[in-house]
Structures are given as C-alpha cells and as structure tokens.
Amino acid sequence: MAKDMTLLWGSGSPPCWRVQLMLEEKQLQGYNQKLLSFEKMEHKSQEVLDMNPRGQLPSFKCGKHILNESFAACLFLENQYKSQGNKLIPDSPDAQALMYQRMFEAVTLVQKMVDLVAYNFRVPEGERHDSAVQRNTEALTAELKLWEGYLKKTDCCLAGKEFTLADVLVFPYIAYMFHYGLSSERYPALAKYYNSLKDRPSIKASWPPYWQKFIEQDTLKAI
Amino acid sequence: MAKDMTLLWGSGSAPCWRVMIMLEEKQLQGYNQKLLSFEKMEHKSQEVLDMNPRGQLPAFKCGKHILNESYAACFFLENQYKSQGTKLIPDSPDAQALMYQRLFEAVPLYQKIVEIVLYNYRVPEGERHDSAVQRNKEGLTAELKLWEGYLNKTDCCLAGKEFTLADVLFFPNVAFLFRLGLSSERYPALTKYYNGLKDRPSIKATWPPHWQTTPGPGIMNTV
Numbered sequence: 001m002a003k004d005m006t007l008l009w010g011s012g013s014p015p016c017w018r019v020q021l022m023l024e025e026k027q028l029q030g031y032n033q034k035l036l037s038f039e040k041m042e043h044k045s046q047e048v049l050d051m052n053p054r055g056q057l058p059s060f061k062c063g064k065h066i067l068n069e070s071f072a073a074c075l076f077l078e079n080q081y082k083s084q085g086n087k088l089i090p091d092s093p094d095a096q097a098l099m100y101q102r103m104f105e106a107v108t109l110v111q112k113m114v115d116l117v118a119y120n121f122r123v124p125e126g127e128r129h130d131s132a133v134q135r136n137t138e139a140l141t142a143e144l145k146l147w148e149g150y151l152k153k154t155d156c157c158l159a160g161k162e163f164t165l166a167d168v169l170v171f172p173y174i175a176y177m178f179h180y181g182l183s184s185e186r187y188p189a190l191a192k193y194y195n196s197l198k199d200r201p202s203i204k205a206s207w208p209p210y211w212q213k214f215i216e217q218d219t220l221k222a223i
Numbered sequence: 224m225a226k227d228m229t230l231l232w233g234s235g236s237a238p239c240w241r242v243m244i245m246l247e248e249k250q251l252q253g254y255n256q257k258l259l260s261f262e263k264m265e266h267k268s269q270e271v272l273d274m275n276p277r278g279q280l281p282a283f284k285c286g287k288h289i290l291n292e293s294y295a296a297c298f299f300l301e302n303q304y305k306s307q308g309t310k311l312i313p314d315s316p317d318a319q320a321l322m323y324q325r326l327f328e329a330v331p332l333y334q335k336i337v338e339i340v341l342y343n344y345r346v347p348e349g350e351r352h353d354s355a356v357q358r359n360k361e362g363l364t365a366e367l368k369l370w371e372g373y374l375n376k377t378d379c380c381l382a383g384k385e386f387t388l389a390d391v392l393f394f395p396n397v398a399f400l401f402r403l404g405l406s407s408e409r410y411p412a413l414t415k416y417y418n419g420l421k422d423r424p425s426i427k428a429t430w431p432p433h434w435q436t437t438p439g440p441g442i443m444n445t446v
Contacts, residue, residue: 053372062320063316064317069324072323076319076320076323079312089302093286093288093303096299096302097285097299098288100299101289101290101292104292104294105292105295107294108277111334127354127355129349129350131350132346132350146276146277
C-alpha cells in the first residue's frame with residue numbers, strides 16, 4: 001500500500017526519478033515522501049543514514065523492506081504489483097530479452113555520463129588532467145552513438161512498441177542529458193525518444209521540480 | 224534449450240562466471256561455449272563483435288536473443304526457466320526484497336574492485352597518482368566493511384537461508400577478491416560466505432580453469 005511506503009529523494013536526481021516514475025506507473029500515488037537538498041548535504045543526514053548506510057538518495061522503504069537501489073526498488077515493485085497499473089515486464093520473450101539487455105546496458109551509459117559530468121566532484125584538483133576529460137568525453141560519445149543505433153532500430157520504446165521497465169530506468173537519464181545541453185541535432189533518435197515520452201502522464205507527474213545548479217547547464221553541449 | 228544457447232567467455236571473468244553458474248543452476252548444461260583469451264585480445268575479435276558490439280565478455284546468445292550483460296542473461300534465464308532447476312527468485316517478499324537490494328548493491332562493489340584491478344590499463348602512465356590508488360583502496364575497504372556487516376546479519380546466503388539470484392551474481396565477486404589475496408583474518412564473514420558456497424555443485428563445476436593451476440596476484444593483500 002502506498003501509505004506504507006516512504007521515499008527520501010532529491011530533485012533532478014535520475015535514480016530518484018526512476019522510483020517516482022515506477023510508483024506512478026503502478027498507481028501507488030499517495031506514498032510518504034520528503035524532498036531533501038544535495039547542496040545542503042542532506043543526503044548525508046542521520047535520517048538518510050538510518051535508512052541507507054551509503055548516504056545516498058533515493059532511500060526507499062516499502063513496508064518493512066528497504067530498497068535503496070533504484071533498480072531494486074523498481075523490480076520489486078513490478079513483482080509485488082504485477083496486476084496493478086501498467087505491466088512493465090512483457091511476457092513475450094523477444095521484448096523481455098531486449099528489455100533486460102537494454103536496462104543493464106544503461107548501467108554502462110550512466111557510468112560514462114557520471115565519469116564526465118561529476119569529474120570535478122570525484123577527482124581532487126591535483127589529480128585532474130585534460131587528457132582524462134577528453135577520454136571521458138570520447139567514451140560517452142561512443143556510448144551515445146550505440147544508443148542512437150539502438151533507438152533507430154526500435155519503435156517508440158527501448159524494447160519495441162510497449163513502454164517497459166527499461167524505459168522507466170533509462171528515460172530519466174536521457175531527460176537529464178538533454179537538460180544539461182545534449183544536442184538534438186547530433187542525437188536525433190535520442191531526441192525523438194525523449195520527445196515522444198516526455199508527456200507520458202507518469203513522467204509529467206514526476207518531472208523534477210528543479211535541476212541541480214552545481215552542474216553547468218551546458219556541460220554536455222559539445223558531446 | 225541449452226543446445227540453442229551459445230556463450231563466449233573468458234576464464235576468471237566474474238561476469239562470465241555468473242552466467243555459467245546460472246546455466247548450471249537452471250540445469251541448462253550442454254550449451255555451446257567457447258573459451259577465449261583476454262591476453263590475446265580475443266574479446267575484441269570479429270566473432271565477439273558480431274554478438275557484442277562492445278567487444279566484451281560474456282557474449283551470450285539464447286536462441287535468437289542476445290543477452291551480453293550478465294545481469295540481463297541471469298534475469299532472463301530465471302524468468303524463462305522458472306520451473307526448471309533451482310528457484311532463484313524467492314516468493315517471500317522479505318527474501319525477495321533483500322535479494323534485489325543486495326544484488327544491485329553488488330554493482331558498486333564490482334565497480335570498486337575493477338577500478339583497482341584495471342587501474343594501470345585504464346589510466347595512462349602520465350595520469351596515474353598514488354593518491355588515486357590510495358583513494359580507490361579506501362573506497363573498496365569501506366565497501367567491504369558494509370558487506371561484512373550484511374553477511375554477519377544473514378544466514379548462509381545473501382537473502383537468508385536460500386541460495387538466490389543475489390548469490391549467483393555476488394559469489395564470483397567474492398571469489399575474485401580471495402583469488403587476489405583478500406585477507407581472511409580481516410574479513411571473516413566474507414570468508415565464511417565464500418567457504419560455505421565454494422563447493423556448491425554449480426560453482427565447483429564452473430570454477431575458472433586457470434585458477435586451479437596458477438596462483439593469483441596479491442593485489443588485494445593489503446585491503
């Protein structure tokens with residue numbers, strides 16, 4: 001039941017958005033939630049640490065179950081609420097296999113994006129190199145080229161015609177990248193995917209109220 | 224059917240091992256397989272690229288479905304072969320939630336291991352810093368402390384008494400750490416977990432061949 005669920009989240013955080021999107025898709029609106037501030041380091045507060053020793057958001061409690069990893073929360077919710085809301089894991093083996101493959105390739109996509117976008121947060125000043133930034137840029141570019149290819153060969157959604165768990169997990173990162181300056185001209189298939197899904201009710205309802213300003217808005221402009 | 228499956232793999236690769244353990248657990252022995260050499264760069268061969276544009280192992284084809292990401296292959300196989308072999312996703316919500324949470328926490332664990340093991344491959348000489356190596360080591364130490372805590376609070380397996388998908392995905396990471404010289408004294412719970420599962424038939428049957436014949440480098444000795 002939604003009222004037995006609690007989500008601690010931060011605005012503009014794609015992993016948090018995934019869980020909110022999932023809760024909308026499964027018609028679990030009305031869950032308890034608290035918006036915290038990354039800038040004020042609230043993700044390292046005792047309240048979060050009590051639920052998530054990693055001091056990260058999202059922190060999610062579903063009844064007595066702790067599911068802080070966004071993939072874990074989404075898979076568990078789909079399993080527990082199979083017959084409620086939208087069916088997000090298709091029965092057809094073709095669509096299911098493609099869904100799983102894309103969903104886990106998204107882990108690599110996110111790593112490469114974070115390597116670039118969070119470089120200055122993760123790497124102390126004395127260890128930074130332009131050559132590393134260049135390499136991270138090239139890696140993300142190559143990765144996005146793969147996804148352009150995937151999206152050209154599919155229908156509206158990652159696994160075909162149906163919106164699946166793969167889209168729940170990937171869309172927030174695509175939206176994040178376009179917000180931070182990714183070029184629609186260079187990535188038309190990604191732009192088409194983004195535009196066709198941005199008005200989906202669950203996505204509109206959970207759209208981040210604001211995006212983090214400590215990342216420059218044109219960070220991905222040159223990718 | 225196992226004979227419609229093909230696995231390209233490398234010895235000692237945790238992601239490859241995960242898929243092999245899964246195939247044993249689901250009684251899908253008899254699949255087509257080919258052992259390739261990372262040292263000879265065979266993971267970048269045309270044969271691999273035809274199945275996996277990323278040039279990575281495992282590369283896995285299940286009938287007509289490509290499932291190169293080890294987590295994708297394992298989830299798909301569990302779904303398609305639910306009633307065959309060991310049941311690896313428990314019905315009990317308690318065990319299921321814990322299984323999902325741990326199996327996705329295993330992702331940052333593996334990332335931290337690889338960051339250390341592949342440091343000299345990924346970072347060109349001019350960009351390497353002792354401070355980065357130190358930081359990576361501290362990151363893994365903190366991560367392993369979390370897992371010692373988790374394993375102290377559970378039964379023989381990550382999600383309780385039953386061997387689940389979480390163990391299929393996590394065990395190879397642990398075995399890899401001990402292969403690289405992780406200290407049993409400093410990590411008694413991880414050691415107990417490792418010893419408790421290393422003779423499980425699916426694990427014994429798929430143990431990396433070259434680990435039986437050659438010792439591993441002691442990279443993790445001081446973690």
